[in-house]
Amino acid sequence: MEDRFSPNLTFEEALKQLEDIVRKLEAGDLPLSESIVQYKLSMQLVQFCRRALDKAELEVRELTDGGSEQEFRVPRNEGVE
């Protein structure tokens, strides 16, 4: 398990790591100092995840015929099928 917080995590990785830490803490077999370290890390991860949730904005891209991605503007209500 990572013992240090890496800011390069994705939300999913952070959440996964957080879940792992909680499981490990709940198992109750960590030395005390280690569990404090892990707890600090878990708080950092929670903060990171919260920030990620707060600032998240759905990104929508479209595949071009050439296989690359380009910005896609989601059609408004009046769009037709």
Next chain:
Amino acid sequence: MISPSPSTVFTVTQLTGLIRRRLEADPQLSRCQVTGELSNFKHHSSGHMYFTLKDDTARLRSIMFSSKNKNLTFSPKDGMRVVCSGSIGVFDRDGQYQLYVEDMQPDGVGALYAAFVELRDRLDKEGLFASDKKRVLPRFPKTIGVVTSPTGAVIRDICSTLARRYPLAKVILAPALVQGPGAAKTIVDGISRLTTGTQPKVDVIIVGRGGGSLEELWPFNEELVARAVASCAVPVISAVGHDTDFTICDFVADVRAATPTAAAELAAPNVEDLAVQLNGLLGRATSAVQSRIVHFRHRMDMANSSMARAHPIVGIDRLRERLDYHEGQLRERVQQPLRKANRRLDDARLALLRIRPHEQLMRQLAVVESRSNRLREIASALLAVRRTRLSELAATLEALNPMAVLGRGYSIVTKRDGTVVTSVSHVQRGDVIGIQLQDGTIPAKVSGEKQEDDYGRPIQSKLDI
């Protein structure tokens, strides 16, 4: 009134039964197909469907039991033209004949429907729909692929749902035709473009289209689409048509969603749930650490108290305690006899004082005194007696004293050594002798030989008294 032919009088039930049996015995009516337009369609809560098939000039009451209609792949609606197959029967209570529908298909698509059924059954047999082939959707998809029309409600609903629920995701749209010739090819193409490459671009794919007729939904019933979905590298959510319009794509997909919105909801979690989950995780972490700390504190307390018990000071204290004890014991054992002795001494002193030794002494002295006086008296009395007796004896002795004889003329011859010469044989000539008289001694020398009497005995002087 006279009847032309006297016939049996039936009860209504009998007659209705007769009609029922007659109708049901007709092979044409017991297995027939009929086309018409649905009207008065009712899907009863019991699950049975009641409706009327009609055309311009006739109506046919129809019923489709739930056991038959549960496999319908479309939802019948009023005005829909359908082909029904079934048998004619009679409902005794209403005196009504009606069509008992075994199967119902939308009319005009008979060929398509047959193709649909054929492909569905074939792929089913092949195991493409098997539940153990269904993959689990990723919990937190980073990228969600969508294969659908770039215009229209599907992509809009999906994007708005994801923007609301899970804006962490990235959506990649693979634009596709969703109806008409060539549409299936674009759908397959979209799936493959989202998943080819060393790494699939997406974690999950939504294949979607709004509702429509069987013809309109047809691309999603094509085998190449079904195979593309089945072999897709990532899980596929099918959201084709509406709730009741099933397509092959729906069967083969890992998850079927009733609507595009539902597909988006299935594809990703809700951030609000995630926020709650985060709080829950933090809470769990906190209480886990707290209980850990409580645990360690408890252990520390335990260790501390046992350490206190094991501390050398405690050992010393314990030794000191023992020392004190022994000291006490010792003191007790030494001092007690001492105290006892002291007590006895005191007692003795008291007793001594009680017996007044001085007075005793005086008393004893008095006794001694009196006894000594008495002794003295006795002694002097005895002495007087003895002295008297002594005087008497002395007088007697005086009378017996040989010296006293000297006074009467006797003498005593002694040799030089003082021995008394009592025989002539004791001396020889020349011997110096002393002749003791009353008032002194005459030294003399023996000058002659001894003279013996006639009997050879020396002559003894005899007192002739």
